[in-house]
Amino acid sequence: MARHSDRQIEHLLRRAGFGATPDELSFYGEMSIADAVDTLIEYDRIPDDVDAKIAKPGYVGVTARGQFMPWANIADARQRWLFRMMHSERPLQEKMTLFWHNHFATGYTKVQGDLGGTEGARYMAAKASEDPAGVRGQLEMLRDNALGNFRDILLNIAKDTAMLVWLDGRTNTKLKPQENFGREIMELFTVGVGNYTEPDVYAAARVFSGWNLPRVGATGDPAQHYEFAYLANQHDTSEKTFSFQMYSNGSKTIPARSAANGMQDGIDFINALAGNPNTARYLATKLYRFFVSELTDPDPAFVSRIASVYLSSGYDMKQVVREVFLSSQFWATSAYFARYSWPVEFVVRAMKDIGWVGFTVNDALPALANMGQVLYEPPDVSGWDAGRTWFSTGAMLARMNFASSLASNQKFNLARTVKPLAATSDSVLSYFLNALATPTLDSSVIAELGNYLRATGAWTGSDAQLQAKAAGLVHLIAGLPEYQFV
Amino acid sequence: MQITRRQFVKGGVAAFTITYAAPDFLSDLARAQGAHARNLVVLQLSGGNDSLSMLIPYNDSFYHSRRPSLAVPAGNVLQIGTDSSKVALGLHPGLTGLKEIFDRGRIAFVQRTGYENQSRSHFDGTDIWSTANPKNTQGPGWVGRYLDSLPSPVDPLVGWNTTGNSPHVLQSAHVSVPAISNPATYSFLSPNTGAEAAAEQATALRINTHVPVDRPEVAFVYGSAQAAMATLDRVRAVSLYAPSAPYPNTPLGSALKAVAGAMAKGIGTRVFYVTIGGFDTHSAQNVNATNGAYYSLMTTISGALLAFYTDLKNQGLFEDTLLVTFSEFGRRISENGVGNTSGTDHGAASAMMVMGGKVTGGLYGTAPVLNTDLKNPTLENNANDVHYETDFRSVYARIIDGWLGADSQTLLGGDFRKASLTFI
Numbered sequence: 001m002a003r004h005s006d007r008q009i010e011h012l013l014r015r016a017g018f019g020a021t022p023d024e025l026s027f028y029g030e031m032s033i034a035d036a037v038d039t040l041i042e043y044d045r046i047p048d049d050v051d052a053k054i055a056k057p058g059y060v061g062v063t064a065r066g067q068f069m070p071w072a073n074i075a076d077a078r079q080r081w082l083f084r085m086m087h088s089e090r091p092l093q094e095k096m097t098l099f100w101h102n103h104f105a106t107g108y109t110k111v112q113g114d115l116g117g118t119e120g121a122r123y124m125a126a127k128a129s130e131d132p133a134g135v136r137g138q139l140e141m142l143r144d145n146a147l148g149n150f151r152d153i154l155l156n157i158a159k160d161t162a163m164l165v166w167l168d169g170r171t172n173t174k175l176k177p178q179e180n181f182g183r184e185i186m187e188l189f190t191v192g193v194g195n196y197t198e199p200d201v202y203a204a205a206r207v208f209s210g211w212n213l214p215r216v217g218a219t220g221d222p223a224q225h226y227e228f229a230y231l232a233n234q235h236d237t238s239e240k241t242f243s244f245q246m247y248s249n250g251s252k253t254i255p256a257r258s259a260a261n262g263m264q265d266g267i268d269f270i271n272a273l274a275g276n277p278n279t280a281r282y283l284a285t286k287l288y289r290f291f292v293s294e295l296t297d298p299d300p301a302f303v304s305r306i307a308s309v310y311l312s313s314g315y316d317m318k319q320v321v322r323e324v325f326l327s328s329q330f331w332a333t334s335a336y337f338a339r340y341s342w343p344v345e346f347v348v349r350a351m352k353d354i355g356w357v358g359f360t361v362n363d364a365l366p367a368l369a370n371m372g373q374v375l376y377e378p379p380d381v382s383g384w385d386a387g388r389t390w391f392s393t394g395a396m397l398a399r400m401n402f403a404s405s406l407a408s409n410q411k412f413n414l415a416r417t418v419k420p421l422a423a424t425s426d427s428v429l430s431y432f433l434n435a436l437a438t439p440t441l442d443s444s445v446i447a448e449l450g451n452y453l454r455a456t457g458a459w460t461g462s463d464a465q466l467q468a469k470a471a472g473l474v475h476l477i478a479g480l481p482e483y484q485f486v
Numbered sequence: 487m488q489i490t491r492r493q494f495v496k497g498g499v500a501a502f503t504i505t506y507a508a509p510d511f512l513s514d515l516a517r518a519q520g521a522h523a524r525n526l527v528v529l530q531l532s533g534g535n536d537s538l539s540m541l542i543p544y545n546d547s548f549y550h551s552r553r554p555s556l557a558v559p560a561g562n563v564l565q566i567g568t569d570s571s572k573v574a575l576g577l578h579p580g581l582t583g584l585k586e587i588f589d590r591g592r593i594a595f596v597q598r599t600g601y602e603n604q605s606r607s608h609f610d611g612t613d614i615w616s617t618a619n620p621k622n623t624q625g626p627g628w629v630g631r632y633l634d635s636l637p638s639p640v641d642p643l644v645g646w647n648t649t650g651n652s653p654h655v656l657q658s659a660h661v662s663v664p665a666i667s668n669p670a671t672y673s674f675l676s677p678n679t680g681a682e683a684a685a686e687q688a689t690a691l692r693i694n695t696h697v698p699v700d701r702p703e704v705a706f707v708y709g710s711a712q713a714a715m716a717t718l719d720r721v722r723a724v725s726l727y728a729p730s731a732p733y734p735n736t737p738l739g740s741a742l743k744a745v746a747g748a749m750a751k752g753i754g755t756r757v758f759y760v761t762i763g764g765f766d767t768h769s770a771q772n773v774n775a776t777n778g779a780y781y782s783l784m785t786t787i788s789g790a791l792l793a794f795y796t797d798l799k800n801q802g803l804f805e806d807t808l809l810v811t812f813s814e815f816g817r818r819i820s821e822n823g824v825g826n827t828s829g830t831d832h833g834a835a836s837a838m839m840v841m842g843g844k845v846t847g848g849l850y851g852t853a854p855v856l857n858t859d860l861k862n863p864t865l866e867n868n869a870n871d872v873h874y875e876t877d878f879r880s881v882y883a884r885i886i887d888g889w890l891g892a893d894s895q896t897l898l899g900g901d902f903r904k905a906s907l908t909f910i
Contacts, residue, residue, distance in 0.1 A: 114770075167768075168768040168769040168829065170769075171768075171769045171822075171823050171827045171829070173823070175824075176821075176822050176823045176824060176828075177822070178768060178769065178822055178823070178829075178831070179768070179822070179831040179832065180766075180768040180769075180831065183606070183607075183832065187607055187609075193607050193609070193610055198606065198867065201606070295703055340703070340707075369650070370650065370667075370671070371650075372650045372651050379651070380532075380533075380608060380763075380766075381608070382608065382609045385651065385652075388652070388703075388706055389651055389652040391652070391706065391707050391710045392647065392650065392651060392652045392663075392664070392665030392710060393662065393663075393664035393665055393666070393710050393711075393713045393714040393717065394647075394650055394664065394665035394666050394667055394672065394714070395650055395651070395665060395710075396707065396710040396711045396714050397672060397674070397711075397714040400674070400675075400690070400711070400714075401673075401674070401675040404675040404676055404677050405675065405677075407677045408676075408677030411677060439701075439704070442696065442698055444696055445693055445696055448689055448692050448693045448696075449689070449693075451689070452685060452686065452689040455685040455688075455689070456681050456682055456685050468678050468682045469682075471677035471678065472676070472677060472678055472682060472685070472686045475676065475677055475686065476686060476689055476690060476693070479690065479711075480693065481694075481698075481704055481707035481708045481710075481711055482704060484707050485703075485704070
């Protein structure tokens, strides 16, 4: 677990990824910062072969109940995603997928309640290559477009099966317009609250009338599935006027169209939302909080520059995110450890820092629930509240307890690792304080950790003592409030 | 007995410096001497409750015509009388338990609660109801402000949040309310056993009394860790609670059982937060089939609250308890679909419910009249939504002044008192 690298690379990998294993640190540590950013962003150059490593030796384990079926079992889907966060050589792809999952926050339980558990997992998490009908679940769509074009993501999400269930688009018809998706696409996905009116909500509902979800294929055929379709006879063909611009000529009105051409309403509306300057600022602000800092308000200069790159690039998230990682705000030392880690960030980083061989991500699932983050199950369509709200007492206790479980699991590995340093308790302490990076610890905290190593008897460095103390110390460090920051 | 002491650090984050040992016998003693401590339970109905399906104006012909598939037939509602405007009202048929408590005079409904220009956003709406401030939803929640007003030292278990997250209504400048969703798993684990494990826990306890003065964000997390460490013993006592009445095996039932346990064990908690989600019934709301979405919500609430009522009543604790509900908004009057897929979209005012041993039950305020006349003063938004009659802050004010014994004008930043709200 030796650290070869400087604080900058570690900062970059905590944000653009989920921390770094010693191997990852050496790999990126030999690059310039610019090359490291480039390698993270241009991940298409690196093979996407992480799923093939599942259940292979040397990696963190998964626990299957019978066959491992992430396309049909949501617990397996959660394990697969944690495995990818842990071992993908494209960490930024997984990180951006998490960003989008929180942005277009869709909950498995409602999809499962309406369509059943197997189908729910399918529409959330199946890969097209593993589905008999080529169904691509929502998360795979987001992952494929993680640094794609925002307008394309919006259009895909409007047609996404899980989203059509989650925000009830499938029941949006001409006679009974359904406002749920129409409201949230403005409030949460694009322009933000305060930048649309109630009449805009009614108009948006009518825009998407007929964007429904018929079931196709023969009953009993495994290829039978739900799939988005525009149902012309369910579309409200009258014109729709908004309080904000729909077209570049300044018009705020989507014209009346024939039913056959009515799907264009939704496409026009999505184009208008993607190009709205409020969307640009809304995304820039969210990116600041996700990648740069939660401790300071978004720097207006940052927001306007990111918003401007978003608009001038035609909503190209690769260019936008590159600008984030090249910004002075990102590299300010005040941005180091300036985010409250999300539970999955904490869990994956702890595994990378402490060790994973012999551990299974399945054991992280109940722990994550206690910490307040269940993948594929955001609390509502606004996503997780994040920031300080992760740190209720119960959630903090759950983090300390996860650190305990992982340290316990890695007891022998940890003892073996520090055996060469066993001569003094101080060298063991220094080693682990270095391996589990935190913002600066106050000297009294370091003193307490040192006292712990000598608390139950004189330091001998025996194997038995190392096994108890290394695990206990790692538990205490990963449970420190400072370690909860990334 | 150790003393709890509170320290303020920069940024207004609280930290508790010494652990509080569970003085179970002390509160038992206090109760034997006739001392009662009042409890407040806040129940959030998350998602926007369609209160027209909970408290039903079943004789209003527009209720039926505007909800062809979402109206409960008059013959099925649980009639509870008429309000001051002579509108006959009935409870949803799933609320048999609440009907029982209502009939005993211990439930009050306050109809048409809300505020001007009510937000139809879940998130803005929740923030507004939580902070009791439609204009600025930054900063602590109204219950959090109450906790901040308590004289120091404030015990870390003064509040108990039965969910895993930190609801805005409980957020406070100085008091870190513990989130304890399951008392049985609220314990400190260790990779070791015996003396090693004890040494670890002692170290964690000492480390977490530390206050990083110049870093409020880190101090905030220390506050949570410290409150967790300081409450382990008392929460363990609650996990051993054997209720006097069976609770339904639902998350709400379990949460209320823990609340009753905390009260019965006398661990010093005064404010509780409980929530049930699933009220965002845009589609398949289904109020009539017993396994329908809204019907199930009603039976879940009814079963859990009846068990809670019975349990507290048996133990002489109901007199010390007041429960109030809130939801971020009501829903549109007209349904949005046809048949089983039908639901209701985001609306405005709705009804609040207050339950407690000292509550003067009944129907407060007047029901909306549901005709589609654009001039109908009980409705708004072209007669699509219910217009508020009672500012929701008036209900809070009554509870603050009449139950918590605090000053509503200070906590709410204005005079929202309403003389006709005599439910407590």
